[in-house]
Amino acid sequence: GQQVMQIPQYQHVQEGEDFTTYCNSSTTLSNIQWYKQRPGGHPVFLIQLVKSGEVKKQKRLTFQFGEAKKNSSLHITATQTTDVGTYFCAGLNTGTASKLTFGTGTRLQVTL
Amino acid sequence: NAGVTQTPKFQVLKTGQSMTLQCAQDMNHNSMYWYRQDPGMGLRLIYYSASEGTTDKGEVPNGYNVSRLNKREFSLRLESAAPSQTSVYFCASSHPGQRIWDNQPQHFGDGTRLSIL
Numbered sequence: 001g002q003q004v005m006q007i008p009q010y011q012h013v014q015e016g017e018d019f020t021t022y023c024n025s026s027t028t029l030s031n032i033q034w035y036k037q038r039p040g041g042h043p044v045f046l047i048q049l050v051k052s053g054e055v056k057k058q059k060r061l062t063f064q065f066g067e068a069k070k071n072s073s074l075h076i077t078a079t080q081t082t083d084v085g086t087y088f089c090a091g092l093n094t095g096t097a098s099k100l101t102f103g104t105g106t107r108l109q110v111t112l
Numbered sequence: 113n114a115g116v117t118q119t120p121k122f123q124v125l126k127t128g129q130s131m132t133l134q135c136a137q138d139m140n141h142n143s144m145y146w147y148r149q150d151p152g153m154g155l156r157l158i159y160y161s162a163s164e165g166t167t168d169k170g171e172v173p174n175g176y177n178v179s180r181l182n183k184r185e186f187s188l189r190l191e192s193a194a195p196s197q198t199s200v201y202f203c204a205s206s207h208p209g210q211r212i213w214d215n216q217p218q219h220f221g222d223g224t225r226l227s228i229l
Contacts, residue, residue: 009152033217042202043155045217088154090218099170100218102147102155 002027002093006103013110019079021106023072023089030092032065032072033100038085079110114138118203118221125193125228133188133224135203143206144186145170145218146178148199155202161186193228200225 003026013019023032031050035043047056049065049072056063062075072089086107090100119134137144142163147155157170159178167178175197177189186205190197204218 004154006154042220042222043204043218044220048217090155099157099160101157101171104152104154 002091002101004089004091004101004103006087006089006106008106009104010107011109013079013108015081015110015112016078019076019083019108021074021087021089021108023074023091023103025070025091025093025101027070027093029069032069032092033090034063034072034074035088035090035102036085037088037105041085043088076108079108081110081112083108084110116203116205116219116221118201118224120224121222122225123227125190125226127194127228129193129228130189130191131193132190133201133203133226134185135187135221136185137203137205137219138184139205139219140183141205141207141219142183144180145204145206146176146186146188147202147204148172148197149202149223150199158188158201195228198226198228 006023031048033048034046036046037043047063052069053067054065060077064073076083086105088105089103092100116137145160146158149155156172158172158176159170161167161180164183167180179187201224203221206218207216
């Protein structure tokens with residue numbers, strides 16, 4: 001079955017440093033979504049990428065979808081303590097209508 | 113606007129007991145999902161319902177059953193709980209996309225933290 005892996009599993013940065021998490025799928029994806037889960041909370045939708053090579057920005061967050069539509073990345077510039085949480089990618093595989101496969105997640109810790 | 117409501121929030125069971133986790137959404141979404149979340153394993157799909165009256169197995173359906181009672185409600189039942197089912201369970205809902213590649217965001221409930229002794 002489809003597998004979606006994320007690296008790193010965990011990253012600890014000092015406030016102001018940049019952070020990147022990478023998402024890799026074993027199969028070609030129709031689209032990819034990114035979610036953020038605060039400690040003790042539930043996943044919250046951030047963004048969806050659909051086109052090959054697509055890049056989207058949300059303030060300090062930059063999302064990319066690979067040319068082959070098998071990988072994606074999330075980059076945070078100048079992290080803040082409010083960025084703490086676990087970031088998940090979730091891929092939609094062609095033929096699995098509405099059924100997302102979530103990545104393993106990257107837990108981000110930010111300290112002052 | 114409540115969104116997705118899950119009950120209960122916490123539950124402790126003994127091995128072999130049964131229970132039903134409840135989920136209701138007020139966003140008029142067609143699709144609903146049940147996930148379990150375990151440390152280091154992300155979210156794994158247990159069952160989903162693309163629309164009222166239909167249910168399908170996800171990645172880890174063994175030991176669970178579901179009922180899509182109506183458009184609003186989607187329940188998850190553990191018939192005979194096992195320690196391996198200790199987890200955090202999330203219900204989610206979404207609209208289906210207009211096209212196969214245009215999936216809509218999933219909205220999650222606050223989760224049920226379930227411990228089985």
